[in-house]
Amino acid sequence: MNFITDHILKNPPVLLGLIAMIGLIVQRKPFAEIVKGTVTAAFGMVILTAGVNMLVGTIAPINTAVQTQLGVEVAEGLSDVTFTAEYGGTVGLAMFLGLIIHLLIARFTPVKTIFLTGHMLWWFPFVLVAGGVEAGLRGTPLIILSAVLSAVYWSFMPWIMRKYVWDATGDDSFLIGHPTVVLSLISGFVAKMIGNKEKSTEDLKIPESLSFFREISITGGLVMFIMNLVVGFIAPVLVPEGGNLVMFSIEAALNFGAGLLIMLYGVRLLINQIIPAFQGIAEKVVPGAKPAFDVPILFNYRPNAVIIGFIAAMITSTILVVLVNSFNLFGILIVPLVITSFFECGGAAVIGEGQGGLRGAIVGTMVASIAMVALVGFSAVMFSTTIQNWILIFGGNDLSLWGMVGKWIGSLFGGF
Structure with a gap:
């Protein structure tokens, strides 16, 4: 079980390569096609992951610098490393049991979701175990609660968001399996109320001399340069000691733009291979099932919306962070949510664009970013003895929300 957990379920290229292989075998494809499809799907995930890692590697120093400037220190026991050292086995068991429940839900209920975002198969039981620990749960009750709630998330949240995803992409062959759901639902709802679909982010009239802004890599790089x-x-x-701010910013901008290009190429490669192969599995094992992928899949459909949403989320959330810190609303220091602003709010912007065009993408994402700051603040306070500093950087999304849900439900059984 440890081998499956550590080397397959937590290894997205291997996991998706195996899924592609099984799907092609079920369809009785020729051997050469099976090998090509399997390896290409794995390549696509490796490329996508490399692009995402480049983006995170560019964004992370900004978080660290702001934390240092504000005097925020990562205390022992409040990070993912220290928590995993003590509860890693519990998280692994919850993930394994949760996956079994998730597949049973897909097989025997109308909710036909198969969650394929490998690292989120780990992070959801991780935050749910942390929530249960905060509620006083230990042992078997903690594992069962975390497993059940993880399975419910993996099954139902991508399904709930499906129509928004299909409206934004024009493609009903897949779902989104990523903690952007609550922010995307808020963005989509607001965008539908006040937006205008006829004015799309992808139809922005840009002078010929500024046509390079249509390239997401260039626009994203410029945003990161300024930031x-x-x-x-x-x-x-x-800036490292002895470095130059301007040159550091240029290098960060180039890495960010290149990361976007690599990520989007991986997305296209993955979609082209995994969707047809997955259909073979769905036909035989879970009829009508839809794969739920990582949020960068969305970015390929409305790239302008991603950058616009990122900017709107960063401006709105940073202003709010300054205000809540000034008034000490949460009793702890909140740092700007750069990673969540790009990935989760980038996804929310695409959903908002699908419901309300340019205006929907901007206003929807701004409202979602208000919820993002509230979620990270409340959840960071709640995770006061477990993963507080980790959630300050990666929270403000479904991870924060479900962690709080886990603690609330766990508190009902805290005596066990």
């Missing part, structure tokens, strides 16, 4: 300049000016620790 690094601003943060570096406020928090000089961003």
Whole structure:
């Protein structure tokens, strides 16, 4: 079981390569096609992951610099490493049991979701176990609660968001399996109320001399260049000793733009291979099932919306972070949510665009980013003895929400 958990379920390229292989075998494809499809699907996931890692590697120093400037320190026992050291086995068991329940839900209920975002198969039981620990649960009750809630999330949340995803992509062959759901639902709802589908982010009229802004890699790089300049000016620790702020910002911008290009190429490669192969499994094992993929899959459909949403989320959430810290609303320091602003709010912007065009993408994402700050604040306070510093960086999304749900439900059984 440890081998399956550590080397397959937590290894997205291997997991998706195996899924592609099984799907092609079930369809009785020729041997050469099976090998090509299997390896290409794995390549697609490796490329996508490499792109995402480049993006996170560019964003992470900004978080670290702001934390250092604010005097926020990662205390022992409040990070993912220290928590996993003590509860990693519990998380692994909850993940394994949760996956069995998830597949049973897909097989025997009308909710036909198969969650394929490998790292989120780990992170949801991780935050749910942390929530259960905060509620006083230990042992078997903690494993069962975390497993059941993980399975419910993996099955139902992508399904709930499906129509928004299909409206944004024009493609009903897949779902989104990522903690952007609550923010995307908020964005989509607001966008539908106040947006205008006829004015799309992808139809922005840009002068010929500025046509390069249509390239998401260039636009994203410019945004990161400006962001690094601003943060570096406020928090000089961003730049390594002896470095130059302008050159550091240029390098970060180039890495971010290249990361976007690599990620989007991986997305296209993965979709082209895994969707047809997955249909073979769905036909035989879970008829009518839809695969739920990581949120970067959305970025390929409305790239302008991603950058616009990122900017809207960063501006809105940073203003709110300054305000809540000034008034000490949560009793702890909140740091700007750069990673969540890009990935989760980028997805929310695509959903908002699908419901309300340019206006929907902007306003929907701004409202979602307000919820993002509230979620990270409340959840960070709740995780006061487990993963507080981890959630301050990666929260403000479904992970925060479900962690709080886990603690609330766990508190009902805290005596066991």
